[in-house]
Amino acid sequence: MFLQSYSVAVKEIMDKDIFFSDHKDDIQEVMDYIFKNNKKEVLVLKNKDLIGIVTIKDLYKILGKNISKLTIEEIMAKEIISVTIDETLYRVRSLMIENKIGRIPVFSNKKLVGIIREESMRDFFYKGVDEAEEAIQHIFDNIHEALCVLDNKGRVILWNKRSESLYGVKEEEIKGKYLKDHFPNAIDLKVFDTKESVKNLYHSPKEGYHVIISASPIFINGKLHGVVSTEKDISEIEELQIELKKAKDRLVELQKQIKNQEEDPFDRIIGHSKKIIGKKEIARQIAKTNVSVLITGESGTGKEEFAKAIHKHSGVTGNFVPVNCSAIPNELFESEFFGYEKGAFTGARKEGKLGFFEQANGGTLFLDEIGDMPISMQAKLLRVLQDKKIKKVGGEAFIPVNVRIISATNKNLLEMVKENSFREELYYRINVIGIELPSLKERKEDIVLFVDHFLKEICTENKKVIPKIHSDVMNFLVDYLWKGNIRELKNVVEYMAIMCKGDIITKELIPKYMIEESLNIKLETPSLDLNQTVELIEITMIKKALKEAEGNRLEASRLLNIPRTTLHSKMKKYNLYDYL
Incomplete structure (x- = not known):
């Protein structure tokens, strides 16, 4: 199967998402x-003709430089190798290796129709990886993660x-030596030794690496x-994010002075995991519409x-x-x-009062915990959403409102519908x-970023020197449910800071309830491991x-x-000193 895949045409696996x-x-x-959209490259056009490619590696090279004096043509790769849609994967792979490139544009009838990336090639050839050790090495050497495979004796067979x-x-x-x-x-x-998997465990193999x-x-x-x-090096992401933020801060300040523009609000939502990036993309896509969310x-x-x-x-x-529906009394x-x-009921303000709908007119009404809204009020809310007008308590006239509704809940509303x-x-x-x-347990790779962000934010607000975090503490935080x-x-980061x-924040600063809960979870988990x-x-x-x-250690012994x-x-x- 692996060798047969070499004759497959490029059009079978090429990517059509071209930027x-x-x-x-x-x-x-x-x-x-x-960087915001997690893209691999941008193709550069001049009069609709392809003249170059700018990749993430090209951008790494200019970080820290005065980019205002540079042009795209100065940093792009100009010698472009391209193929047609009927070219074989064998030929494409050879071109990538010979020219040390990671992507090749694909043309059909002189029209750009796609791009073949090294990631696509790698994923395709994984299916037959056991048929060619040389191909395995080429593929594994081009993935971003550090990869190590041991044999049944603990010797390294892939590095x-x-x-x-x-x-x-x-x-x-x-290679061939004992890892220990x-x-x-x-x-x-x-x-x-344990024969049990570990996932998303944070550690620092050496100083400056995360x-x-x-x-x-x-x-x-x-x-x-x-x-x-497999090990994902997140130090590059963090360092690059810092450099990008510095450059962006300078640009944003200039933009605000000239155009009074604000930065993308989705940048404030922390996270690089696939799940959260996907949610941000959906939210950004529907933001400029008026649909209810x-x-x-x-x-x-x-x-x-x-x-x-x-x-x-x-x-x-x-x-x-914002309105917290669970905090408003029914009446x-x-x-x-x-x-x-004014004068609508006893105790009312003399001048009357604007309701949430009027306050949000022309904007957004955020109904948090909407599942806690009384059923009687739900009918009135539905009427307003249908008619787009309200009537004040004690009033006679209808007031037109143009309000976008964004609701939120941690309840299963569909089950509540079934329960009436x-x-x-x-x-x-x-x-x-x-x-x-x-x-958070579904996006553990974001925990390190959250901890770093909160620690800097809290220490800056409280005028404290930002401490380091011991790797044992970070491992605990990543592993905690x-x-x-x-x-x-x-709250936990604020307490420890x-x-x-x-x-340095050590394990002794982890809140007692977390240690206790972690121990209880371990005690409830059956294991065949005698130790x-x-x-x-x-x-x-x-x-x-x-x-x-009662805490007397002499008596306890x-x-x-x-x-x-x-x-x-x-x-x-x-770690039981703080137990009692």
């Missing part, structure tokens, strides 16, 4: 477009170029054949931030009015939403476009003894029938 730029375009605009650059160890130095001889504390070795590693045992017919691990997701996932970004990106001149819903005339606790007509009226936000999502993470007395089971039993017995002894020094050693090992 263009004019040769006169501003370089900063091209940079912003590529790609990204691993070489990340660890400073050449393939010929380590080079990296005795490698996570791959722990997986080799990676997320995933590793899994390789089982074939129930037998362990080795371990495979329903944002769903667990509490603390950033629903209001998304609503604000949609409102700001829409370009409307009216206000963004006040009508007067709060529609307002009232939410009106079906209202559900479909507010849910023209649905955006379901992922929980965030029931409160982003909101809980920010404020309580930190030195220049792990013994540790869990020890933790349980020590906690029980400390509780019965007596109950456990172990020396006090042994108890102290185990409490330190299991």
Whole structure:
């Protein structure tokens, strides 16, 4: 199958998502477009003719330079190699290798119809990777992640170029050797021993490097054949983001002075994971329309931030009015939403009051926790959305309103419709476009970015020196199940930042409830690993003894029938000093 795939025509796997730029375009605009939209390259046109290609690597080379004096034609690759749609993959692969390029434009009848990228080639050839070791090496050397594969003896059988650059160890130095001889504390070795996978584990292999590693045992017919691990270097992303932000800040200031323009509101939504990028793309696409949007997701996932970004990106001149439906008493819903005339009821303001709809006229009304709105009020809200007019409490005249509705909830409204606790007509009226936000545990690769952002923000606000974070703490934060999502993470980072007395946040600063919850989860998780089971039993017995002894460690050691020094050693090992 692998060899047969060489004769496949380019048109079978070429990408049709081609992105263009004019040769006169501003370089900063091209940079912003590529990095914001996670694109690989931009094709440069002159009078509709293809004259060059600008890639991310080209942009890396000019970071830190005065780009205002550069033109696209100065940085683009001008010697373009192209193929026709009937060209074979074998020929395309040879061209890429010979010319050390990662993409080739595809033409049909002298018309540009697509582009073949090294990623597309790589994914296609993966299907038959076991038929050609040389092809495997070429493919793996061109992926962005560091890749390591061990055999059933713990020896390295695959070590790609990204691993070489990340660890400073050449393939010929380590291939065929035992990994433990080079990296005795490698996570791959722990997986080799436990035979259990780890996913998205943060660690720092050396100073200045930040990676997320995933590793899994390789089982074939129930037998362990080795371990495979991939590591994503996020230090490049963070460094590039810092450089880009500096350049963008300078550009935004200039733009504001000349045109009084604001930055893209979606930039404020943190995250580089595929899930959150996809949600931002949907939100940006529908922002300038007037359709109703329903944002769903667990509490603390950033629903209001998304609503604000949609409102700001829409370009409307009216206000963004947030309303927490769960915080309004039933008897006040009508007067709060529609307002009232002066003297409408006892205790009313003499001058009357504008309701939420009037406040948001020409703008956006954000109905948070809409699932908590009383069924009686749902009917009145539906009427307003249909008729686009309101009548104040105590008033006679109808007032026309032009308001966009963005709703949010952490409840299953469709189930509530079935239970007759939410009106079906209202559900479909507010849910023209649905955006379901992922929980934090579904986007663990973003946790490091959130922690870095919150830490800088909190320390700046409180005029504190920004401390470093110990890798054990970051591993814990990445592995923790965030029931409160982003909101809980920010609170925890704020607590640790404020309580930190030195220049590094250590594991002792992790809130006690998180340690306790993490231990409880481990205790509830069955395992056949004898060492792990013994540790869990020890933790349980020590906690029980400390509780019965009311925190007296001498008494607790007596109950456990172990020396006090042994108890102290185990409490330190299991981080139980703050248990009581």
